[in-house]
Amino acid sequence: MNSNSTDLVAISGAKGFVGKNLRKFLSQHNIQSIPISTTHFNNNQFPKLKKVTHFVHLAGIGSESIDQKFQNVNIETTKTVIELCKKNRIKKIIYFSGLGVSKNSRSSYFISKFNAEQLIKNSGLQYTIFRPSYIVGKDDYLTKKHIKTNFQKSSFNPWLWKIYATAYIDIRCMFVH
Numbered sequence: 001m002n003s004n005s006t007d008l009v010a011i012s013g014a015k016g017f018v019g020k021n022l023r024k025f026l027s028q029h030n031i032q033s034i035p036i037s038t039t040h041f042n043n044n045q046f047p048k049l050k051k052v053t054h055f056v057h058l059a060g061i062g063s064e065s066i067d068q069k070f071q072n073v074n075i076e077t078t079k080t081v082i083e084l085c086k087k088n089r090i091k092k093i094i095y096f097s098g099l100g101v102s103k104n105s106r107s108s109y110f111i112s113k114f115n116a117e118q119l120i121k122n123s124g125l126q127y128t129i130f131r132p133s134y135i136v137g138k139d140d141y142l143t144k145k146h147i148k149t150n151f152q153k154s155s156f157n158p159w160l161w162k163i164y165a166t167a168y169i170d171i172r173c174m175f176v177h
């Protein structure tokens with residue numbers, strides 16, 4: 001994507017940490033985006049996507065609850081996004097997986113991410129799959145967690161997060177063809 005005026009980006013998980021930052025970034029570069037929410041998935045009703053050129057699939061969960069299982073969210077939303085891309089002739093899907101995901105993964109979360117990757121790779125669509133570690137940036141979870149725990153212990157080390165953080169939320173690279 002080259003900030004082309006014809007580019008239009010659909011984003012699942014648009015209200016999450018990455019999604020909010022991505023939408024802001026795109027808007028600053030005059031690229032329109034269409035948010036796809038949990039409600040759209042739950043009702044199986046989506047906005048018009050005919051003119052969409054890229055689909056950034058961010059919807060996902062990192063831990064399970066009684067109602068939200070990895071299979072239902074991380075896998076099923078990916079299946080739906082692939083269907084939407086095919087139906088609407090969206091040329092490229094961009095997916096956020098996770099660092100360390102592989103065919104040898106043992107945790108349920110990583111396995112769900114691996115299976116979602118496989119669905120995308122076998123879809124026939126153009127794709128970019130990222131495997132980020134903790135992402136830091138405005139309102140990121142890692143910094144918030146460290147500020148909370150370290151301030152509580154009165155030993156906050158402002159450089160501590162750098163040990164963990166390997167990616168700053170700068171979305172430019174994700175659209176390179």
Ligand SMILES: NC(=O)c1ccc[n+]([C@@H]2O[C@H](COP(=O)([O-])OP(=O)(O)OC[C@H]3O[C@@H](n4cnc5c(N)ncnc54)[C@H](OP(=O)(O)O)[C@@H]3O)[C@@H](O)[C@H]2O)c1
Nearest residue numbers: 013015016017018037038041058059060096132133134135
């Ligand atoms: N943040 C990180 O450090 C990090 C690191 C590696 C990988 N990732 C991956 O990057 C992606 C985005 O991460 P994030 O930090 O922005 O996550 P986030 O803040 O937790 O946001 C996740 C989004 O997923 C959507 N979602 C949750 N359950 C859903 C469901 N049942 N159906 C449809 N959508 C659902 C939510 O959409 P609504 O708001 O509409 O409910 C939410 O906005 C995720 O796939 C995550 O695994 C993140």
